[in-house]
Amino acid sequence: MGDDYAATRSRADFLAAQAQAIRWAAPASMVYAAAGTRRAAALAGIASDSEAYAQWSRAQMIDACALIFAHGVSHLFTILATPGQFAEVGRYRDRLLEWINWGVAGPEAMADYQTLGWRVRLIGAHEIDELNEAATRVSALPGAATHHTLWLWVIPDTDAPWRWLRDALCGPAQTRTAAVERLYGEAVPPITLYLGFGKPAVADYLLPPLLNGTVHCYWTQRPGYALTEYELRNVLYDYACVRPTWRRDKSERGEEAVADRARWQQTSILGLGQRAGPFWYPESTGQPALFTSPQRGEMDGVTDDNPCADLRP
Numbered sequence: 437m438g439d440d441y442a443a444t445r446s447r448a449d450f451l452a453a454q455a456q457a458i459r460w461a462a463p464a465s466m467v468y469a470a471a472g473t474r475r476a477a478a479l480a481g482i483a484s485d486s487e488a489y490a491q492w493s494r495a496q497m498i499d500a501c502a503l504i505f506a507h508g509v510s511h512l513f514t515i516l517a518t519p520g521q522f523a524e525v526g527r528y529r530d531r532l533l534e535w536i537n538w539g540v541a542g543p544e545a546m547a548d549y550q551t552l553g554w555r556v557r558l559i560g561a562h563e564i565d566e567l568n569e570a571a572t573r574v575s576a577l578p579g580a581a582t583h584h585t586l587w588l589w590v591i592p593d594t595d596a597p598w599r600w601l602r603d604a605l606c607g608p609a610q611t612r613t614a615a616v617e618r619l620y621g622e623a624v625p626p627i628t629l630y631l632g633f634g635k636p637a638v639a640d641y642l643l644p645p646l647l648n649g650t651v652h653c654y655w656t657q658r659p660g661y662a663l664t665e666y667e668l669r670n671v672l673y674d675y676a677c678v679r680p681t682w683r684r685d686k687s688e689r690g691e692e693a694v695a696d697r698a699r700w701q702q703t704s705i706l707g708l709g710q711r712a713g714p715f716w717y718p719e720s721t722g723q724p725a726l727f728t729s730p731q732r733g734e735m736d737g738v739t740d741d742n743p744c745a746d747l748r749p
Contacts, residue, residue, distance in 0.1 A: 450673045451666065455506050458669070461676035462508030464625035467651075468663075469515055469632040469642055470500065474528070475715070476660025485527040494539040496661035498548050503668060505554070505584045511624055513644055515589040516540070522592050533566045540588055541570035546577075549586075555579035557621075559600075559644075560590040587620075591641045601645040616646050627651055629675055633659060635716050636707045652679055657717065 450458060473493045474484035482489050497514070504512055516536050521529070539545060540558055549556050554577070561571035567590060579585070591597065604619035617623055626649040630638070636655045643651065654671050656663070683689065693700050709718045 447670075447673050447677075450677070451669050455508075458672065459508030461672045462504075463628040463675070464509070465511035465513070465627045465647065466504070466509050466629040466631065467513045467515075467627055467643065468500065468504060469630065470497070470661045470663070471633040472659025473661070476658075476662060479659070485531065490531075490535040490539060491544075493661065494545065497539075498545075498552075500661040500663040501586055502552060503663060503665060505552075507668060507672060510583070511585050511587065513587040513589065513627065515591065515642065517590045517592075518639075519591055519594045519596075519641065533564065536590060537567060537570050540567075541573040546573070549574070549577055553579060553583060555583070555585040556588065557585065558588050558590065560592065560596060563592055563596065563599075564590060587644070589644075594639075594641060597641045597645050604646065612646060619646060629671075630654070631656065631663075631671060633657070635709070636718075 450461075473496075474489070476496075477484050477489045477492060480492070482492055501512055501514065516539070517532060521532060540556075556574040556577055558567065558571040558574055561567035574588075600619060604615045607618050608614075613623060624644075624647060627643060627647045628649060628651060630643070630651050630653045632638070632642070632653065632655045634655065634657070636653070638651075638653065652675050654674075656667065707718070709716045711717075
């Protein structure tokens with residue numbers, strides 16, 4: 437459907453459409469690996485070791501996930517803590533599990549899940565005693581598997597996903613589908629879209645075991661859960677309408693590049709970057725932008741401050 441749509445409708449049409457009309461473009465399952473929340477908080481004038489930071493980040497995460505679900509995704513995987521965070525020292529590391537516990541299953545979070553009608557699963561909690569109760573509470577929420585399921589990940593060390601995979605394969609499972617059901621408790625469609633932050637790199641623990649087929653990857657350079665409707669729709673349009681280029685008959689397909697010789701003969705390497713203080717930031721490729729971000733509030737009241745305006749029931 438993506439090829440037909442791209443042939444008859446423009447990116448502008450896609451961006452202007454009602455969310456319900458473009459839900460076909462969304463993958464069934466995706467990873468939203470937002471990161472840089474402490475950087476985002478610092479830019480907003482919020483101390484990353486404060487209670488305000490935890491409250492602010494949780495609210496942003498809910499809004500960003502609601503935006504993604506509203507555009508057609510059924511299974512959304514997002515990581516709450518990586519092995520690197522568990523290896524840190526300082527006040528942030530000391531408060532990490534406390535904040536995860538509250539952010540996942542505190543009264544505010546539970547109220548949001550029930551209002552939005554989400555199912556929620558906390559993966560990795562079975563290895564962390566402090567998170568067992570939170571995992572139990574969210575798994576008891578009502579909701580249909582065919583609706584919206586938020587899979588929250590806590591990865592204590594780099595070997596954790598391998599242990600989970602080993603356990604899934606050591607049972608009676610004889611097929612990949614059976615192993616998926618054993619690991620996740622149900623059949624989950626493969627991940628086909630990954631939206632991350634920062635350096636274009638994928639660690640093995642960022643992709644859920646057994647679910648990583650052909651994964652189309654995108655990286656934003658805005659830290660935290662600062663996803664806008666405009667940004668998400670551009671990703672979905674590219675994913676559904678621009679990237680599907682495979683064709684069964686590839687006769688003379690290579691020769692078509694001659695018509696665009698300059699593009700293919702220039703030097704351009706995606707992923708080269710520069711240091712920006714203690715951070716990495718991509719170098720410009722020198723190519724003109726395909727689109728210009730609209731001014732705040734131009735898309736049906738959606739703003740950077742409230743990327744999910746009018747999406748909640």
